[in-house]
Amino acid sequence: MKKQPNVIVFFTDQQRWDTTGVHGNPLGLTPNFDRMAREGTHLYNMFTCQPVCGPARSCLQTGVYATTSGCYRNGIPLPQDRRTLAHYFKDAGYDTGYIGKWHLAGQEPVPAEQRGGYEHWLASNVLEFSSDAYNTVMYDNDCKEVKLPGYRVDAQTDAAIRYIDEHQDRPFFLFLSYIEPHHQNHSDNYPAPDGYEETYTDRWTPPDLRALGGSSPQHLGGYYGMVKRLDEGLGRIRDALKSLDLTQDTIILFTSDHGCHFKTRNEEYKRSAHDSSIRVPTAVYGPGFMQGGQLRELVSLVDLPPTLLDAAGIEVPGDMQGRSVLPLVRKQPVEWPEEVFVQISESHVGRAIRTQRWKYAVAAHDAHPKFDSGSERYVEELLYDLEADPHELTNLAGFDAYRSIADDLKKRLIARMVEVGERAPVIEAAESRQGGQRRSSIEECRVKLQ
Structure with missing residues (x-):
């Protein structure tokens, strides 16, 4: 009997597509993502369906648009009767785990009934408020505060590797949700690991930011430093899988909730229809996606939940509003929309x-x-x-x-x-x-x- 593939979602926050080498960034920030995109399937034209944290996360958890789930702005908890990826994977025999930022609950710590069905829990509803770059605080299954050592990306990566090691004997679905490279709200800054901001300051600026400026001269070095550490975390996850002989049995999806325009399109960093807000880096690696190449069709965040279920051999619910990209990966004839649809709220x-x-x-x-x-x-x-x-x-x-x-x-x-x-x-x-x-x-x- 063929083993069900493990599934890991490596989810970043506020990451532009052009931070990656495969999208032309010359700074070498993402060698692990780039290799994953080249060897697996690169969703070249990938867009969020809601350029703000909570609504985008609701779409990725449920496979429906934010107006359908009701989570059309931050601060609206995910309805408890709304089924998520965790429910579908659990019903299929998977262990399910969530580590990091949730942003779909009404309180902190997040009570069990507001965790979207995830069994293992080490998370904060709004991680940017409960933690800082070198002060990582989240909450466990019992709502007890847990402080993890190290830079925040490393602390979460360590926790994910522990989860993988402890669950290697059964198929697992792990959703690993980082806050980086989102700004730290209380300081309106992008705190990279010590020494990283200096390395990437005044190195390369995307053309839209070069023309419009915004806060990019102040923030881009730190932002790039955060992206670099995230990619190093991705490399460590892949190293852990290799050491446990799980690489061939594990699907990894890398994506982000939205991009960052650095105050060039409105008074903050997102919530606009521009590509700098809505286009995100996305690649899938593992069973079913190897040598998938670079897909040029336009794909939405809402398409990723049915894709993951389809790849795991789980029936895609009829009420999901996205569609699996696997037929595109397999080069099967399929009608695919000529456009992606975006809903915008809050601004x-x-x-x-x-x-x-x-x-x-x-x-x-x-x-x-x-x-x-x-x-x-x-x-x-x-x-x-x-x-x-x-x-x-x-x-x-x-x-x-x-x-x-x-x-x-x-x-x-x-x-x-x-x-x-x-x-x-x-x-x-x-x-x-x-x-x-x-x-x-x-x-x-x-x-x-x-």
Whole structure:
């Protein structure tokens, strides 16, 4: 009888896709991730469906959009009757464990009934508040405070290796949720391990940050240092699996909840429709994913839960709103959406789609992001031609030359909203502007994947 594969989710917080070598970062921050992406399956065009912590996590745990689960902003606990990955894996005979940041409960420590079904628990609801870079404090199954030694990434990695060692005789599902490279809230800083920030300060700046600045001159060195230590943690996890002869029996998924735009698009770091907020590094390694290559289809965070269940041989629930990428990995003929759908909350109530070439986003000016999960009326806010403007520096919303493009994208956005259970809204056109020499045609709106 074939052994069920172990599954490890290596989940980072607020990590941009272009921190990785396979996405062109020249600093050598992620050799372990890069090797994993080359040898396994690299989801090259991977996007969150909610660029803020709690809602994104609800999508990854449940396989449904945040408006479906009800967790459309931070501070809304995951409903206790909502089934998660932990429930499905446990029902299939897996031991389940959670280590790190949860952000889906209503209190700290997180009581057993708000842990999403995970059995082994060493976590904090909001890890950035319960801990600091060299003061890692989480809570165990009995809600007792546990202080772990070392830099926070290392402390969590140590705990994960202990879990793997103790559970190697049975199939396990381990969700390892780091806070890095998220900022430390009380200091609004990115505390890297000692010596790392200096190594990466003023080395390489992505083009969008080079053009727009924001807080990147202050923060990018520390941010990169945190990414480097995370990758070293990934390497240690893989070393542990190799030493225990578990490499061939273990699926590893690396992904993040959202990106970081360093205060260039609004007053903080995320909660916008720009790629700097929504595009994340993602790769899968292990049984079913080896030599999967680089997939160029657009994949959403909500697609990862059905993918993991599918890869483990567990039936994917019919109410999950994502879809497994395994048919793409296997090069099977499958209809795949031409766009990813994004819901935005907290900064404002917004919706967006992102295609291979276009970004189209709308905002509800009359909705209150604290109380309203959606709206019946939106206004066009952003339109980017990602072929001509990959760093999203020129907003084309309202340009007369792009009216037919915007109208087609509007229809596609409304269709996606209805598909996930929202009412079809009214979307008002952006104020008309002259586009100068810019020209476009509707044929450009549907560029097929090459």
